[in-house]
Amino acid sequence: MHQMTDRLRDFIDRNPDLEPPYLVVDLREVERLYRDLKGDLPFADVYYAIKANPARPVLELLHRLGASFDCATVREIRDVLEIGASPKAVSYGSTLKKEPDIRTARDLGVDLFCFDCAEELEKIARQAPGSRVFCRILVDNTGADWPLTRKFGCEPMEAVPLMELAAKRGLVPYGLSFHVGSQQLEPLSFVRAIGTSSDVVGALRARGIAIEMLNLGGGLPAHYDRKIPPLANYSAAIKAGLDEADLNGGLKQIIIEPGRYMTGDAGVTVSEVILTAMRGDRRWVYLDIGKFGGLAETMDEAIRYRMVTPHNGALTTPSVVAGPTCDSADVLYEKNVYQLPSALKTGDRVHILATGAYTTTYASNGFNGIPPIAEYYI
Numbered sequence: 001m002h003q004m005t006d007r008l009r010d011f012i013d014r015n016p017d018l019e020p021p022y023l024v025v026d027l028r029e030v031e032r033l034y035r036d037l038k039g040d041l042p043f044a045d046v047y048y049a050i051k052a053n054p055a056r057p058v059l060e061l062l063h064r065l066g067a068s069f070d071c072a073t074v075r076e077i078r079d080v081l082e083i084g085a086s087p088k089a090v091s092y093g094s095t096l097k098k099e100p101d102i103r104t105a106r107d108l109g110v111d112l113f114c115f116d117c118a119e120e121l122e123k124i125a126r127q128a129p130g131s132r133v134f135c136r137i138l139v140d141n142t143g144a145d146w147p148l149t150r151k152f153g154c155e156p157m158e159a160v161p162l163m164e165l166a167a168k169r170g171l172v173p174y175g176l177s178f179h180v181g182s183q184q185l186e187p188l189s190f191v192r193a194i195g196t197s198s199d200v201v202g203a204l205r206a207r208g209i210a211i212e213m214l215n216l217g218g219g220l221p222a223h224y225d226r227k228i229p230p231l232a233n234y235s236a237a238i239k240a241g242l243d244e245a246d247l248n249g250g251l252k253q254i255i256i257e258p259g260r261y262m263t264g265d266a267g268v269t270v271s272e273v274i275l276t277a278m279r280g281d282r283r284w285v286y287l288d289i290g291k292f293g294g295l296a297e298t299m300d301e302a303i304r305y306r307m308v309t310p311h312n313g314a315l316t317t318p319s320v321v322a323g324p325t326c327d328s329a330d331v332l333y334e335k336n337v338y339q340l341p342s343a344l345k346t347g348d349r350v351h352i353l354a355t356g357a358y359t360t361t362y363a364s365n366g367f368n369g370i371p372p373i374a375e376y377y378i
Helices: 005-012 027-040 055-065 074-082 098-107 120-126 156-168 186-208 233-244 262-266 294-299
Strands: 022-025 046-051 068-071 090-092 112-115 133-136 144-146 172-177 182-184 213-215 253-256 267-279 280-287 318-323 331-341 347-351 374-377
Touching: 005 022, 005 267, 022 027, 022 144, 022 253, 027 055, 027 262, 055 074, 068 074, 068 172, 074 090, 074 098, 090 098, 090 186, 098 120, 133 374, 156 172, 156 186, 172 186, 172 253, 182 280, 186 213, 186 233, 262 267, 280 331, 294 331
Parallel strands: 022 374, 046 068, 046 253, 068 090, 090 112, 112 133, 133 172, 172 213, 213 253, 280 318
Antiparallel strands: 022 267, 144 182, 267 280, 267 347, 318 331
């Protein structure tokens, strides 16, 4: 089971006076994860999904290592350009963009845009003429703890007339993209998605459109409360999918967009117990961080973080875990209660592992007067 790094543990031990909750991220672990991914998939261009953690030290590190960036907003685009990234290393990967934002991105030099419907395509044609575009298609998200279906992506074969329309509107029909779902625990999901993409590529070729790029999206998991397949299983599945689909020679670029994988395991949140109480026959443990403080992915108890306490290994009690705010929705785990040490008490520190991704940017800006979580990058 994945543990926090020695550098994280040392930082926490050396700074007992830091007021929780706070997040600390080990940048060396981010670098290791990036190098592991590039070593396994050397042919793929890494476009870091910066929504996972857009902290300046993370962006600067990945830029130095040679990463490109998947951005969802103009603000994110400006962030990566400010650290020296080239506009050519930016993908405006959101399928939901305001027209002025498309124009601003184009004026900043970005020329790679995502879409999944005709209306979005027309907006790009008006505001970023001549740009390269890629169409996001729906694929099976079975096996993902955080599915990304319904809201994004068109039915696969709908991409064919859309890419034809792109060409007619003076855009470059550059590629296809998909997302197998965040925290995807089935490596073979990539094989299925690449196969679906291959069918679309073949249909496009039959119409005289030879696309150049396939974007594999994200989905690579972090270590939470259960065992995950090793990275090698995912890279093997991706290679097998490309081989079976015979796409290796027909494409000029393969993109992968890790977010959670890149920073999740590199971070630990230090929290504090502010109350334990019996509510009927159930024990409740209240932490000083909850859904509105950065743990939004506990929604529907989809992501189950591992928690380390000073009493680990001692007798445990089934516990409901909740956050500190006055909102009754601020309950982290109630359907699937946690086994937490019976000795856990007010004032104890709790280390919430693998919180380097999708935490700081999910935190509210002062709900109940609680300030955003502090961040440290080492």
